[in-house]
Amino acid sequence: MPRSQVTVGYKIWLSADGKAFGEGPYLLLQGIAKTGSLRQAAREMGMSYRKAWGILRECEKKLGFTLIERKVGGSSGGYSKITPSGHELMKHYGQFCDEIKKSIDNAFHKNLDAFVKSQKIRHIHK
Amino acid sequence: MPRSQVTVGYKIWLSADGKAFGEGPYLLLQGIAKTGSLRQAAREMGMSYRKAWGILRECEKKLGFTLIERKVGGSSGGYSKITPSGHELMKHYGQFCDEIKKSIDNAFHKNLDAFVKSQKIRHIHK
DNA sequence: TTGCGTTATTGTTAAATGAACATAACGAGG
DNA sequence: CCTCGTTATGTTCATTTAACAATAACGCAA
Numbered sequence: 001m002p003r004s005q006v007t008v009g010y011k012i013w014l015s016a017d018g019k020a021f022g023e024g025p026y027l028l029l030q031g032i033a034k035t036g037s038l039r040q041a042a043r044e045m046g047m048s049y050r051k052a053w054g055i056l057r058e059c060e061k062k063l064g065f066t067l068i069e070r071k072v073g074g075s076s077g078g079y080s081k082i083t084p085s086g087h088e089l090m091k092h093y094g095q096f097c098d099e100i101k102k103s104i105d106n107a108f109h110k111n112l113d114a115f116v117k118s119q120k121i122r123h124i125h126k
Numbered sequence: 127m128p129r130s131q132v133t134v135g136y137k138i139w140l141s142a143d144g145k146a147f148g149e150g151p152y153l154l155l156q157g158i159a160k161t162g163s164l165r166q167a168a169r170e171m172g173m174s175y176r177k178a179w180g181i182l183r184e185c186e187k188k189l190g191f192t193l194i195e196r197k198v199g200g201s202s203g204g205y206s207k208i209t210p211s212g213h214e215l216m217k218h219y220g221q222f223c224d225e226i227k228k229s230i231d232n233a234f235h236k237n238l239d240a241f242v243k244s245q246k247i248r249h250i251h252k
Numbered sequence: 253t254t255g256c257g258t259t260a261t262t263g264t265t266a267a268a269t270g271a272a273c274a275t276a277a278c279g280a281g282g
Numbered sequence: 283c284c285t286c287g288t289t290a291t292g293t294t295c296a297t298t299t300a301a302c303a304a305t306a307a308c309g310c311a312a
Contacts, residue, residue: 006189009141012230014238016132039258048301053260063132065245070259073309077257088241096237103229104138111222112140115214119191165288174271179290196289199279203287253312260307269298277290282283 006116008108012100014093020062021093028052029082029090032068038080063089132242134234138226140219146188147219154178155208155216158194164206189215 013022031041042052060066067086072078082090139148157167168178186192193212198204208216 004142006140006142006146008138009145010136010138012134012136014132014242015135019135020132037258049259050261050302051300057260063245071309072259072307074258075256075310075312077310078259078308080259085245092237092241096233099233099237100230103233104226107222107225107229111218111225115218116140119189119211163288175289176272176291177270183290197279198277198289200288201280201282201286203280204278204289206289255312256310258308260305262303262305264301264303266299266301268300269296271294271296273292273294275290275292278288280286282285 006112008104008112010100010104012097014063016064017062021059021089023097025055025059025067026090026093026097028056029067029086032080033082033090036079036081038068041080132238134230134238136226136230138223140189142190143188147185147215149223151181151185151193152216152219152223154182155193155212158206159208159213159216162205162207164194167206 011022014020027045028038028041028047031044032038035041035044038052038056039049042049045052056067065085066083067089068080069083070078070080137148140146153171154164154167154173157170158164161167161170164178164182165175168175171178182193191211192209193215194206195209196204196206
């Protein structure tokens with residue numbers, strides 16, 4: 001079996017007392033903005049509510065400001081709603097990541113693409 | 127206790143059948159180039175030989191070409207030596223990461239620096 | 253007052269990861 | 283033949299992380 005294509009992978013996050021905000025929380029906030037509910041946002045991502053709840057809890061703790069406004073009870077059961085700060089963060093983080101993606105694609109093509117393609121595949125046993 | 131400064135963190139790696147090469151292997155190769163021995167390179171990084179050996183083994187398996195030439199036995203016990211392909215990879219990967227670091231620093235300053243500084247710190251209890 | 257769906261919170265269990273230890277093979281030189 | 287330092291590899295234990303389960307609290311509407 002020949003070796004699969006070599007590509008580049010990366011993760012990028014905001015750090016404050018450790019990892020404070022990254023792609024996971026960002027996608028969760030997008031889901032909440034769309035559905036109005038943390039539970040539904042988690043479900044759509046195939047993530048347990050338990051995990052989604054813990055993720056946002058940690059983010060807010062480390063960032064030092066709230067990302068979602070919670071409402072418990074009521075006819076609909078409750079809801080979650082992105083705070084103004086949360087919206088700002090989503091906007092800036094989104095733009096930030098878009099730029100980085102372009103830079104990484106460019107740098108990969110410039111520095112590594114030709115090299116990895118030039119490597120002849122050797123079978124390494126065991 | 128006020129919230130610590132918000133910075134950006136990231137990891138970047140070459141992917142082929144999963145993570146195939148990143149900063150850890152890169153530092154190991156640097157140590158081998160310097161010392162001529164995988165064992166000494168691992169020791170200098172505070173890493174067990176067992177782990178260092180496994181890391182490079184996986185890298186070579188996934189990349190599909192060898193990174194170090196091994197010699198077992200002899201008066202010195204043996205040695206490890208970077209292959210030509212390994213040297214090429216180190217060079218290109220190093221340049222690649224240097225570029226990315228600059229891009230990320232620029233993009234962070236441009237998109238997020240002002241925002242994170244503007245956030246008033248609120249104490250979130252529990 | 254009861255039901256419903258959501259948020260909030262705590263355990264419990266399983267899986268992945270890493271650390272520590274042990275042992276074998278090798279081969280040049282004394 | 284024996285020593286020595288390295289590569290090679292398996293095994294066991296501890297730690298961390300992720301997944302899963304269960305339960306409480308809330309508040310509007312019927």
